[in-house]
Every structure is written in structure tokens, then in C-alpha cells.
Amino acid sequence: MAKKDTPEQAEFRAHCRTWLEANRPAPPRTKLPELAIEVSSEEHREYLCAWQKKCYEAGLVACDYPSAYGGGGHQGFQRIANMEMARANVPFLINVIGLGMAAPTILHHGTEEQKKRYLPPLFAADEIWCQGFSEPGAGSDLASAKTSAVRDGDNWILNGHKVWTSLATFAKWMIIIARHSNEDKYKGLTYFITPIADTPGVTVRPLVKITGGTGFNEVLFEDVVIPDAMRLDDVGKGWTVAMTTLLHERGAAEGAGSGGGGGVEDRIAGLIELAKKTPRGGGTAWDDAVLRDRIVQIAIRAAGLRQTARRGRVEGLIEHPMRLPLQGKVVMTELMQDAAEVGLEITGAHGSLYVQDQRAPDGGEWPLAYLNSYGMTIAAGTSEIQRNILGERVLGMAKSK
């Protein structure tokens, strides 16, 4: 059964609702991207940092973290704040890697000093975080990371190459796993916080996506010196700490997925609208029964996603606690991909026209969205890895690797 709000929670919910209604920001000059990890313009960064800070100051961010570290000190408030922010359809929080991955990891494995130093500005979006796990040779297989950390007195010297680092152009800090020893694949890893912005030896290079746009980066480390005080947990505990991070990745992905508010709903509504306005034969694409059947299949999947989000909170209708939560990423991203593909199909010959073309339907959104969708089915654990996780953790089948 869905948990009923306690009186305090009910009061907090009301607060969120009132505050959000009163403080909804005007939209930025140019349209926000769908996902926080796709933010690439300085204008959007500024706008979104200011918005997160305002939400934090209103008590809608870090509600359940201890107040000693800048949190609200409550229990079960963040879920409510998230629900209300989604409901109010306000912009997303930009520091998504920080909130979703770095903060819980630091809370769990950090020293008292680390928690006090890093968490408050993270919550306020005064300092943006990024994450350095993937490398050119270690995509899905994170434990084969080769970036090295060599002890040098009270310091460590980092050398290596990280890829897929969203938000790195804006980030002050990165959470990173590095190899201090080659003896054991897993026990040879140690976990650090490393500075990114204005740091000697660090090069952030935006990677170009297949869309032609940027939005994620590669980060090169050349003899980067960091003090031992920036190590998280013990030497050799890197893999364990990384597991804590990944445990929270889903949350980050969900946060990222909620995008500019109702990404999926917008996409589906747009799809139906597109079909109804696109001429085909004597009528519109919507009159084509085969296309309509496809669109309806997409609409059913979207409705299913909505009802599953609802069912996920009804204990009596759940078979396994992780069964619905672990599905979220793969179901949502594959739906967005298929929806974009059907949209592209509807546009027919016009699907050849890209964003700069004045005659491109919906400003070229459909080919752009379709190309971009592969970032979603690949990043943060490919769909293939997600299916492994579901089969192994929920259905108890043998590990495939």
C-alpha cells in the first residue's frame, strides 16, 4: 500500500506545492535540453544553477540529509519534494551527478571533514560534480579501469583518460576510480575526489555526439597531483565505494530522465499531434491504420510507464522490491527511442531535413531525438547491462560474465 503522509510530511507537501507555484521560473531564452546531462550552454548552466540554489534554500533539495552537512534532517521528505517538482513541471536540477551519485557516496564513505566540505555547496549547486568511471577500454566493464594513482608521500599522482563524463565542462569536482595496483582487478582500485576546473594536468575535451552536438566529454589526467585527504575510504576499497555510487545511479538516471518535466508524456503527445497534422495520401498520417497502430503501441507503453510509477508505491501489488525500480531506465529509454523512430517515420521524406532547415517538421526534433536516444540506451549502463542486472538481481539467474 502507498505510504500515507505523516502530518509533518503532509505539511511539507503543502509547502512544496505552494512554494513551487509561487516561484516557478520563467523559461530560459533558448529551450532547455531534455536531460541535465545534456546541458552544454553557459546560459543554461547559469539559469539552472540559480534554480537549484533557490530550491535548496526553500528546503526542497537534500531534505533527508543530516543538517550537520547542509541537509534538511528529515525522513521521507525528498520523495515528496521530487513528486511535487515533477508534478509542478518545473525545470530539472542541474547537479544531477552530484545529488544522485557523489552525495550518497560521500555520506557513506567520506570522513567528517569531507562531508562538511563537499556536501553543502553540492546541494546549492555552487559546485557542479561529474563522474569518472568509464574509460576508452572500460565501458560496461568498469573494473578494468586503467587510470593510475601513484602514491607520492601525502599526495597521489593521477594519469589516465576518462570518457562519457557529462557536465565535466562545468564541474569543479569529479568522483573517480583509479588503479593503485595491478595485482587484483577489483582490490587494485581506489576511489578519489579530484578537482577538475582550473587544475594543472587536467584537460576537458568535449566529445562530439552523432547528432553533431556536444554534451559529454573526455577528461585527460596528466600527472595531476591530489592530496591523500581527497581519497574516499581506504586504499583498495575503490570497487566497494563504486558499488555504492552505482546503487544510486538509478536515482540519478531517473532524475535525469524527468528532464524538462514529463519528457515521455510530451514525446507521446507530440507524436500523436505530428501524425494528425502530417499529410499522407488523401488525409493525414493518423489515417494510416498501420502507422496509427504503431503510435498506439507507443502510447500504451507510455501509459504503462505512468501506471508502473504509480504501482511501484503500492506494496500489495509488487512481487519483488527491486523489480519495478530496476526496470525504469531501460523501459523509459527504449520507449523514447522507439517513439522518436516512429515520429521520424511519420515525417516521411521530411525526415531527411535537420534542425537548421526551415521546412523541417517540429524544427527537426524527430531526427535529432532519434539520434540522441542512443545516448540514453547506452549511457549509465547499456540496455544490455540493464537486462543482465534485472535477470540476475530480480530473477536470480546466473551472472552472464
Add this chain to the structure above:
Amino acid sequence: MAKKDTPEQAEFRAHCRTWLEANRPAPPRTKLPELAIEVSSEEHREYLCAWQKKCYEAGLVACDYPSAYGGGGHQGFQRIANMEMARANVPFLINVIGLGMAAPTILHHGTEEQKKRYLPPLFAADEIWCQGFSEPGAGSDLASAKTSAVRDGDNWILNGHKVWTSLATFAKWMIIIARHSNEDKYKGLTYFITPIADTPGVTVRPLVKITGGTGFNEVLFEDVVIPDAMRLDDVGKGWTVAMTTLLHERGAAEGAGSGGGGGVEDRIAGLIELAKKTPRGGGTAWDDAVLRDRIVQIAIRAAGLRQTARRGRVEGLIEHPMRLPLQGKVVMTELMQDAAEVGLEITGAHGSLYVQDQRAPDGGEWPLAYLNSYGMTIAAGTSEIQRNILGERVLGMAKSK
């Protein structure tokens, strides 16, 4: 480029054509099953054995085997005979396991005596063969066979349990792999010919299919004594000999697949006819654009199969020699399955009615064919195993096991 017939081959082709036209048998009293391995009635056995014998006597069977062993002693004749039999749409040859698997294995690994003893009656369908590889615990993983063969002087004592043995109720002989040693998974296997009919200790039990019908069997061996002279090749060579058999399994599957002549073509024609005659809404199911699109997809796949069979013989249009041949089984059986499923869908509520029901469309063929189709996608190497083989042998990817 397609090989041109030599003058001898051209003459043989003309002979096949004339003979088949003159000797086409009247259909049996009840309809033949789709595949040789599904023959289960004595009436059909008799009819089909007589037909194969007649074909053999006319020189259309075993054309390329040495004449010393009852063959025709030619080269490249069998392909022509097969093409002409398919073209003439005559009944299939019943001794499909014998021709496709046992005969080439015996030719390759048998002694002179074995070849002379077993091959001629095999070709004439005087003796039907079956195959004993699969066991309850060893389906796709044949090398884990547990049926034991224990040496006892000049004899071997067999104990074990084989499943999926098509034609066992009619068979005089079985080719079988058995374990003579537990030391090595592969080198512990030896290959035998074993009698089946009227043999003490052998129990043939028809297995019931999900259709409710029979057609394949399990065979139990309890202290069955066979002379060492029935061993094929050396002790410990069982796996190697089995590989020879499996190399020819595709041929057997193709032979089996050609069924009563043009199984796929008949199925597709039937599907379109069904749609055109099935009332739906104001018109017929064929008027439903979504269903029609599905049927057309099936028809395209069937046309593809036809053109691929043609292309398989044009050297200039082939990328890899095994690429098309190794696809045949999985492509054909999955097409048949999907076609039956669409047929079932077309029949709507009437799809609930089974073969005994007088109102069942096409005599209940569609649910029956759909259920039966799983035998085809599972037997003789599941579709999953077929895809492994294609990925490994044709595309050079790493073995998945």
C-alpha cells in the same frame, strides 16, 4: 555463378523429370504430415517407404554414393535429383535421418563391412534409421550425454535414456553416442549403431507433443547387448564421429523441411486465402490494414527464402560459403511459426476451435500448425544454438559457451 549441368547431368535431369512425371504417386488416403520426422501412422510409413524404394530404384536416391555400397556412383547428381523432386512436388523421402545423417557418417567412419551391410537397405527404405544423441539432461549440450556403454568381451552393454528420437517407432537401427568413460567429457564418448526394433532391453515410448499428437519418442536402453562390430570408428572417437553427423544434419533438416512439397509456399498461400475469406467488421480480415501489413511481412520473408535458395547457388552473389546454408533452418522454421501465429490471429475467436471441431477454420490447421511449429524451432538445434553457430562459424565471433 550457378554451375551449369554437364552433358551427363543434363541427361540425368531430363531422366528425373520424365520419370517423376510418369511415376507421381496418388496421394495417400489421409493427408501426410508436413515433415518426415512427424510420420506416425503405419499407413503413411508403408506408403512412403514404397515411394522411396521406387525413387531409389529409378536412381534418384544415393546417386552420388559409390556403387559398391548401393549408390549411383555419380557426382553432382543428388543435388539435381533433389531439385527435380522438389520441383515436381512429390512426397518426401521418409528415411530422412538415414539419408541425411546415418549414411554420410557410415560412409566416412564405417568399415567396409559396415558400409556394405547398412547402406543399401537404408537407401531403399527397407530399413528405417533414427538417431540417439539427445538425452533428458543433454539437449543442446550433446557432449554431456550419460548413456553408458560398458565393454564386455566382444560386446558392449548399453544403458541409458535417449529422447527426441524421431521415427524410432519404425526404425530398425539407431546411430547413438554413448559414454564409455567419465574421464573426459569429449574423449569419453563412443559412437555405435544399435538395433531398435525387436531388441531385448530396448523400449520405445512415443512422447506426446503439446499438440496432443505423437511423432517423436523416447528410447530406453536396459542392458542392451551389442557386438563390438557395431561400433563406428574407434573407442573414444564418438564426439568426432558425431560432428560428422551434425555437419550433415542441416541437409537432413532441409530434406525434412521440404515436406510434402513447398511447405512454406503452401502456408503463405493459405494465409492470404484465409484472410480473404475470414469475415471481419464489414469486410474480411484482408481489409484490415494492420493484419494485411503483417501478412505482407510474412509473404516478403517467404519470397526472401525463395530468392535466397536461388542466390545460394550463384557464386558471384555470396559473401561466405556457409552463410546462406547455415541460415536455412532458423529462417525457415521461424517463418513457419510466425505465419501460423498470424493465421491464428486472423481466425479470431474461431482460433479457439481445434481439429476435431467441425466449425474450426481450415480444419483446425492454424492452432495445430502454431503448436507444432515449436517442434521445428527446438528440434535439430534450437534457434538459439543456430544463431550461435552462425555468429561463430560465419562471422568469427567468440564461442558463447
Add this chain to the structure above:
Amino acid sequence: MQPKDFGFGEDETILRDSVRKFLSDALPVDRLRKLVAGDHVEAYEGAAPPLHYDESLWRKIADLGWTAVAVPEAAGGAGMKMVAIAALAEEAGRAALPSPLIPTLIATCALREAGTAGANAALERIAGGAAASLAITNAQGSWEPGDTDVVAEEAGGQTVLTGTAYFVQDARKVDFFVVAAKSKAGVGLYVVDVGAPGVTIHADHIVDLTRDQAHVELAGVAIESAAIVAAPGDGAAVLARATPAMLVIVAADLCGAAEWQLQTTAEYARVRTQFDHPLGFFQAVKHPIVNMMIDIDRAKSLVYGAACDVDCGEAGAELSARMAKSASADAAAFASNRSVQLHGGIGFTWECDVHIYFKRQMHNQMLYGDAVYQRAKIGALL
């Protein structure tokens, strides 16, 4: 505003748990197998279709009050919500229950919409343990009310029904039919007892082993006024209002059976070893099973969403119920396909239980319109 939890609270959870417990005790799969698939020759080759039916089990079910669950309290029932009925149907599907429960629940939902004395009397019988089934489908398989092949005529102040209703579910297990018949004034609905003079039940030979289907011939069956559920002209609207509930029940049954297929196949993948690994090690096995789960979860969420729409009297209930049926039918088709295929050789045999569920799914997928049919209807609503 709708309840966030679909209104699926404590009462519903208790009902569902008790149903699941009862069925897993009373009808474990080996007992089910013996009951419906004991003899393959008798199953499909007999002159008359077999009636695989444990009547004592059915009496226990009626005594437990499951037939009364959907009956309004005013007619002596429990008057539970659609989400509870969905849960009951889901469990029936999970157990592949061979009983007239599903048609009775469906008939109940139709009767609830009529609001007549005749309907009320029929509901009271169901609350008391009687089983019922709709007899509304014509020879072509259409259940659009106006398409019925049964004609109602007035003769001597009485209504007389003539014609045949087809695809009547569990016809040989129920006590009465709710028949749709047309006359000049339109379609009416009538209660006809299975033993009434003029009624002949012709059992169909069907694929599904867990149910019973027939065409029911009505040769001048006289209807008393107390047996009129909906007067001529009112029947079509009653059935239209009941459609979302009917679809939710079939969809829930599909989901429950698909869950059984999922769990059974996953278990097989955990224990069966090939090439020195459990089957589930291989992604060609693991990933399709995960896809089964994803499909089922989508369908199940849609079922409870639609049930809640029915409970809340939402105008959108037809849309959401058709979505639920479409998603459930597709999930079931895929679950059936993979459950047989991934069991390999054994999955193709009569002795392996997967075929029992496979066939029940085939039947339910088509019942009251398959996925393509539902999507065509949805397209018109979007």
C-alpha cells in the same frame, strides 16, 4: 481525484492473499495437470469434448464467496471494487483455474450495469453461489451486441428467444446464461437457465484445456418477465458500460498466467544446466525472460490503472481497459512463445505444464478482441 494506490488497500490485499493461498493448496500444478491434461487422447480426440471440472472445488470456491465478490451489497454480495475483482482474476489466471469463475465475474459486471429487478435477482443468485456466463457472441465471433444471432419475439405476452449464441464460455459449468437477443426495439438481455426447455448446449472442441466452450442453441425459449435483465433497446448500452470491466477481468487473467510462465521459465533457467552453466547464464535465455517480465509489469500496471478508472467512474475507463487488454494479450503471447521455446525439448511435450498455460493464454488473447483489435478501438479514442 483518483487514489494514488489504485484504491488497492488492506481489504484487497487480504482477499488476494487468501485466494492465492487457497489455490496453491487446492490446485497445485500437478493436480491441475491431472485434472485437465491427464489423457491426451481423451483431451482432443474424443467424440465429445471432455469436461475437465472439479465440481467439489467449485463448490468450495462458491462457499468462500468468490462469486459474491463483485455482486453489490444490495444484492447480497461483498460489493468489492474492480481492483479487488482484478486481483481475483489475476490469481485465477496464475492457477489456470478451470472453473466458471471468470465468466461469472464477467456476467456479474454486465448485470451490475443493468439496474433492473431481473438483473438484481440474477445477482442474488450469483451471490448465493450460482455460476453464469454471457451468451452474446454470434457465429462469426462478434460480440457487438447488435450482431447477436438470437432473436427475441413477443408471443402471447411472453418473450421467446430463438437462435444460437456462440463462443459461450464454460457453458457446461454454469447455472444460467445472460443472453443478448435482438428484436425490432433493439437488443435486450435475458436470463436463461441451462436446463430451460428449448436450450441445447453444443460443446466445442477447443484447444484450451482449462475451460469449456459451447454454442448454445435456443429453440423458442420462453422468458418470464422476471428474467428480463435489460428491456429491448437497453441491452447494448448495458454491455457497452460493462465492457471496461469485462476487459479488465480477461486482462488480469492473462497477467496472472503470464506471471506463472515467467516464474516457471526463470526457475527452469536457474536449475537446468547446459554447457556447464545454468541456462540463465546465457543471454539468449536471460534477456528474453527479462523482456517477459517487463511486458508483464507494463500490462499489470495498466490492469490496475484501468480497474481504478472503472471504480472511479472515469470516462476514460474504456480507453485504459482496452490498453490493458492489448498490453496483456501481447505480454501473454510473448510469454507463451518464450516459455515453450526456452524449455527446449521438454517444453514441446505434453508432460511439461507450460502448454497448459500456453493454451489458456491463446484463448484469452482472443477473447473479446485481440491486441490489434483493441488498438484499432484505442486509435479512435485518442
Add this chain to the structure above:
Amino acid sequence: MQPKDFGFGEDETILRDSVRKFLSDALPVDRLRKLVAGDHVEAYEGAAPPLHYDESLWRKIADLGWTAVAVPEAAGGAGMKMVAIAALAEEAGRAALPSPLIPTLIATCALREAGTAGANAALERIAGGAAASLAITNAQGSWEPGDTDVVAEEAGGQTVLTGTAYFVQDARKVDFFVVAAKSKAGVGLYVVDVGAPGVTIHADHIVDLTRDQAHVELAGVAIESAAIVAAPGDGAAVLARATPAMLVIVAADLCGAAEWQLQTTAEYARVRTQFDHPLGFFQAVKHPIVNMMIDIDRAKSLVYGAACDVDCGEAGAELSARMAKSASADAAAFASNRSVQLHGGIGFTWECDVHIYFKRQMHNQMLYGDAVYQRAKIGALL
């Protein structure tokens, strides 16, 4: 009776091998990348769409006689069969060749069907190395001849064309257009030189990096009688007769590019290691790649079957060509999807070549009707 080998004999094999050899030497993928994807900003964000074109390569191609392949011998060409043209197009797809070869072959096939002096003159130009493109599609993207937005009027004994042709392929790389224009007498076809007075080429901003597309504005373009390919009223039939050949050419291009996607992805699966295994060890990688291959082989077989039907003048050529296009478009869509996904992170980057093919496939899938469109047409023919 049709040749068993599609008529694909020695001459065709020699042509195909020489084309493949030339392109793999002249345009290896790193050279292709530099040519069409050197700068992502210039590719998509410039005010004018870039023209990625190696004209010297094109001159070599013309000198090798590839434009003459489809031109009848009577017009100075090689007069090769459709199966040879298909092989040429397949190789162009495999190399993702950025050139006007494909539109020229398509225009040639249309001109071949006209049988007029004007068509003959145009064919002679192509045999001599000129490039051409059809300009027959309207603003809505329809290439049904009667839908053209260009109007032909008689003025002072001359034909004058006014209007705009849309979705003209490789418009900035060709020497002349074959324009469909309608008048009271019906649709006619006309040769219009790219530099003729009144012609303005507006380049489109497109996704595909390997080609060039434009809408071509015709502001009172005067046509001499020698430039009339099909008189008013004859144009629609000419295009209808050319349709199977046009579809075969696009389908062959799709197959060739899909084969590149298959081989490139399989190679990645052989060499890239994750979790201590080459990617191809994992069935979630291996099986989809095998499915790519199966789809491609089906499509390729249909392409050569349809080409042979064209060569044999079969009435069924339209059916088989639409099947080939449908199967090829579906094969390409799947190959594109998996080639990016299975390359993982790198596959989503501009530096990985898979996106170049992905985008060419997207373009070709839609060109002259996508898979769903073709199947609707096929349904009407069955």
C-alpha cells in the same frame, strides 16, 4: 523462363569486383570520414548546407564508365542488365559513396523507358559522363507523378516550366534534372540544365552527410523541344514503368551499406573486450548481429530477384521490387540501430564511422517510400 542465376554471370561479377576494388582504394572509410564528417560544426550548423564532394573522384568514376552502365548501347552506353546496376548500387552503398551516381542511375532508368529523341539525347549525355537527377517530388514529399508542384505551360510555341520540385537528390552535383511537370494534357518529363535561366537550387539542411538534397525552383524555365523526354500525358506511364528499377537501385544501396554495418559491427565484437571476453562472446551482442545478417541476406536475395524480374520484363517486377525495398529498409533500420548500440559509448560519438552509414540508411529508407508504404502497395497487388 528466368535464368536460375538471376543472369548474374561473368560480366556482372567482373563489374562488381572492379567497382569494389576501385572504391576500397579510392575511398577507404577514413578518407570518407574526412570528406563528409571532417567538421561537425560545418556539417550541421553553417548557414548554407555544406557540399561534401570530391569532384575529381567523380570524374574518375565517370571516366570508368559507371554512368554508362545503365545506358542502352544504342545511346552509347554499356546497356548492362539490371542485376549489374544493382551490383553497382550495392557497392556504392557499401562505400557510402558521396556522389551523384545513384540519382544518375535512377534518372537513367526513367529515361530508358521514354523512348523519345529527347530521352535518347539525355541518355547520350549520361553515357558521356554527365550526372542527372529526377525532380519529380512535391512539397509534401509525394513522388506520384500527378502530384508534382511544377506546371508546364505553352507560351509562344515553347514549353515553360514554373514551380518547385522538392527532395531533389544530389542537386548540386548533377548536370541536369529530369523534371515532372503537369499541364492539362497530363504529366510530361523535361530535361532542365542546372544552369538554365530561371533555375534556382535551394540546398536543404539534411541529416545524411553523404548526399546533397535541394528544392529546385523553376521560374519560367523555357524548354526546347529537344529537351522533352515525355510529352504531356506520357510522363506518368514512363515513371510507373521505371519504378521497379528505381526501387531496386535504392534497395541495393541499402543492402550494401547494411553489409558494411554488419561487417564493421562483427569486427568490433571480435576485437573489443569487456568482462574478459570479446564482445561477441555475449549472446546479447552475437545474436543481434546474426539477425542483422539474416535480414540483409533476405533483402539482398530479394534485390537480385527483383532486378532479374526487371531484366526479364516480368509483370511481377513491381511486386518484387517493392518487396525488395521493404525488406532492405527494414534490414537497414535494424542494422543501424544495432550498429550504434553495440558499439556502446564510442558508437554514440562523431569520431566513430557508424553514424555516417546510420544517416545514409535513414535517408534511403524513406526515399521513394518506406517499408510500411511499400507493404501497403504490395497488399494491393497480392
